[in-house]
Amino acid sequence: MARSRKPRDLHRPFVTPEGVDLRLELASAGARATAFAIDAILLLVILGLATALLAFLAAGSGMLQGVGIIWLVGFFLLRNFWFSLFEMGRRGATPGKRLVGLRVVARDGNRLTGAAVVARNAMREIEVFLPLSFLFAQSAQGLANTFLTVFALAWSGIFLFFPLFNRDRLRVGDLVAGTWVVEVRKAALSYDLVGETRRVSRHFPEEALGAYGIYELQRLEQVLRAEQPVAVAAVARTIRDKFGIPDDRDDYGFLSDFYAALCARLEQGMIFGRKRESKNQAAA
Amino acid sequence: MSGALVNATRFRVEHSADWEKLDSLVERLEKKSLRALSDDDMLELPRLYRTTLSSLAMARDTSLDRALLSYLEQLSTRAYFQIYGVQTSPWRQVTHFFAVGWPAAIRALWRELAFCAALTIAAGIAAFFLVRGDPEWFYGIIPAGLAQGRDPSASVGALRATLYDGGDGPLALFATFLFTHNAQIAIFSFALGFALAVPTILLIGYNGLMLGAIFAVFEAKGLGPNFAAWLMIHGTTELLAICVAGAAGMKIGMALAFPGALTRMDATIAAGRVAATAMLGAVVMLAVAGLLEGIGRQTINDDWLRALIGGVALAGWLIYFFWSARRRRGAE
Numbered sequence: 001m002a003r004s005r006k007p008r009d010l011h012r013p014f015v016t017p018e019g020v021d022l023r024l025e026l027a028s029a030g031a032r033a034t035a036f037a038i039d040a041i042l043l044l045v046i047l048g049l050a051t052a053l054l055a056f057l058a059a060g061s062g063m064l065q066g067v068g069i070i071w072l073v074g075f076f077l078l079r080n081f082w083f084s085l086f087e088m089g090r091r092g093a094t095p096g097k098r099l100v101g102l103r104v105v106a107r108d109g110n111r112l113t114g115a116a117v118v119a120r121n122a123m124r125e126i127e128v129f130l131p132l133s134f135l136f137a138q139s140a141q142g143l144a145n146t147f148l149t150v151f152a153l154a155w156s157g158i159f160l161f162f163p164l165f166n167r168d169r170l171r172v173g174d175l176v177a178g179t180w181v182v183e184v185r186k187a188a189l190s191y192d193l194v195g196e197t198r199r200v201s202r203h204f205p206e207e208a209l210g211a212y213g214i215y216e217l218q219r220l221e222q223v224l225r226a227e228q229p230v231a232v233a234a235v236a237r238t239i240r241d242k243f244g245i246p247d248d249r250d251d252y253g254f255l256s257d258f259y260a261a262l263c264a265r266l267e268q269g270m271i272f273g274r275k276r277e278s279k280n281q282a283a284a
Numbered sequence: 285m286s287g288a289l290v291n292a293t294r295f296r297v298e299h300s301a302d303w304e305k306l307d308s309l310v311e312r313l314e315k316k317s318l319r320a321l322s323d324d325d326m327l328e329l330p331r332l333y334r335t336t337l338s339s340l341a342m343a344r345d346t347s348l349d350r351a352l353l354s355y356l357e358q359l360s361t362r363a364y365f366q367i368y369g370v371q372t373s374p375w376r377q378v379t380h381f382f383a384v385g386w387p388a389a390i391r392a393l394w395r396e397l398a399f400c401a402a403l404t405i406a407a408g409i410a411a412f413f414l415v416r417g418d419p420e421w422f423y424g425i426i427p428a429g430l431a432q433g434r435d436p437s438a439s440v441g442a443l444r445a446t447l448y449d450g451g452d453g454p455l456a457l458f459a460t461f462l463f464t465h466n467a468q469i470a471i472f473s474f475a476l477g478f479a480l481a482v483p484t485i486l487l488i489g490y491n492g493l494m495l496g497a498i499f500a501v502f503e504a505k506g507l508g509p510n511f512a513a514w515l516m517i518h519g520t521t522e523l524l525a526i527c528v529a530g531a532a533g534m535k536i537g538m539a540l541a542f543p544g545a546l547t548r549m550d551a552t553i554a555a556g557r558v559a560a561t562a563m564l565g566a567v568v569m570l571a572v573a574g575l576l577e578g579i580g581r582q583t584i585n586d587d588w589l590r591a592l593i594g595g596v597a598l599a600g601w602l603i604y605f606f607w608s609a610r611r612r613r614g615a616e
Contacts, residue, residue: 016364017368020337020338020340022357022360022361022364068460072464073460075464076464080467080468088374088377090314105365109368111368111369112369115385115558119556119557119560122471122474122475123475124475126472126475127475129472176478176536176552176556177556177557177560178557184358184361184365187358188355189303189352192292192293192349193292193349194288194290194293195293196297198289199289200289214348263349266348270345
């Protein structure tokens with residue numbers, strides 16, 4: 001019964017016209033919720049500021065009607081088109097999504113059309129505002145309708161929590177518009193761990209190099225790039241103890257050399273068609 | 285080739301200048317727009333993109349440097365979306381919407397539109413006869429707040445006053461309120477289509493019931509034609525818009541329930557995009573209706589003129605949606 005559940009993989013194949021798979025990573029439900037919360041707060045702040053400003057103007061000029069019209073139209077546009085207008089831009093993201101590092105993309109890889117963006121955002125009406133209105137209806141109407149309200153809340157909750165019920169984290173809006181939300185992280189290129197001039201001076205026993213695969217190599221890369229002395233020392237000690245290599249008091253240098261030697265060896269294996277994923281896979 | 289120990293080093297030495305150039309171009313594109321790039325940059329962009337993409341493909345096969353791979357992945361992805369995922373300019377999108385997208389969307393959902401119109405009329409007739417038979421029905425159909433005194437107990441004079449006295453309240457403000465309220469309902473009924481269109485159909489039916497009930501009140505006092513004219517001046521546009529929004533919701537619900545030859549997912553997506561375009565059109569129509577209501581109805585008191593404007597508006601919409609599109613199809 002001890003069937004370990006694999007962590008849900010959010011990578012999806014996405015092949016460009018040039019035939020390279022970009023392996024998009026879908027946004028997690030948490031990231032989506034965070035982005036939405038940021039947008040909602042921004043909306044409320046803008047609404048509050050605009051209302052205060054307009055109220056000030058109305059009190060000063062006495063043009064109640066004109067100010068009222070601007071407020072109503074502004075509120076309408078803000079509520080319904082804030083998301084759409086930003087997502088139609090070059091980044092395909094609202095300010096909230098941009099901060100979290102997300103982007104809206106058409107699922108079929110084509111251009112994201114205006115109609116799709118409008119469709120996915122108009123659906124917020126049943127995903128967000130419908131549950132909200134039932135929530136407030138409850139407090140307004142008292143206990144007589146409690147059962148009905150709870151039922152309505154549960155029904156509208158289905159739309160709200162829809163992304164949690166499907167593999168691709170699709171909102172109802174994404175489903176209808178044929179879009180999904182992906183991670184777009186901006187990363188700088190980290191330095192080269194091995195370098196052009198490096199020659200491995202240390203000698204490693206054959207069994208030490210033969211013991212590891214790609215998975216271990218990339219974990220070692222993580223440790224080296226993080227440059228945490230404690231972790232570096234622990235990993236160096238483990239490898240030395242395991243294969244009886246004498247300690248030369250340079251943990252980082254030792255591991256860097258080991259990384260370079262192991263990397264060169266595994267790469268050579270790959271060229272000859274022997275790809276060793278991890279230490280559990282026997283060397284071919 | 286240099287005597288580097290691992291492939292990642294070779295890749296970096298050979299191509300990192302190209303990657304960094306692409307990185308800076310993409311960054312500028314993301315921040316601003318195409319105009320941020322010079323002509324030379326525009327020519328370079330596809331080349332750099334292809335170089336980076338092939339670096340990625342090669343690195344995946346021959347290199348084990350995780351940092352290099354993830355850098356190339358994110359750079360290629362960002363570049364891909366700036367090159368292939370671009371939107372046409374906002375202005376082009378707007379003209380396309382009015383010239384092609386909107387009428388085409390309406391044509392695509394003419395069946396649902398006809399159904400919504402028929403439902404509105406049928407519900408209106410039903411409510412009319414119910415209220416004529418027993419005025420008590422009126423209170424069951426229309427909430428007191430909405431009727432504002434226009435109920436069966438009102439006098440002829442009071443009812444007549446609601447049709448012809450512009451009133452002295454902030455009318456433009458009220459018309460704006462009605463526009464935003466109706467437009468919100470239109471968007472709502474589009475979204476409710478996802479619940480298999482049932483709530484959308486209920487909304488449309490209820491709208492028809494209210495119309496019929498109010499009409500019965502005026503008709504009983506001999507003000508039927510006057511009420512019709514009062515309603516028509518903006519009502520033809522507004523009711524058509526409500527039917528369009530309802531039809532948009534139905535389209536989604538029907539695609540979900542009866543996807544036909546397509547998969548359920550594909551049918552829903554196709555319906556969703558068409559319906560969203562139609563719904564956006566409905567919002568535009570409601571803005572027009574708001575203008576007609578706020579300005580036209582307050583200044584024009586002649587029944588014939590009111591009816592004429594309403595009739596012309598309706599004919600105009602129908603010609604725009606169906607005739608102009610047919611002509612274009614013939615030209616192709």
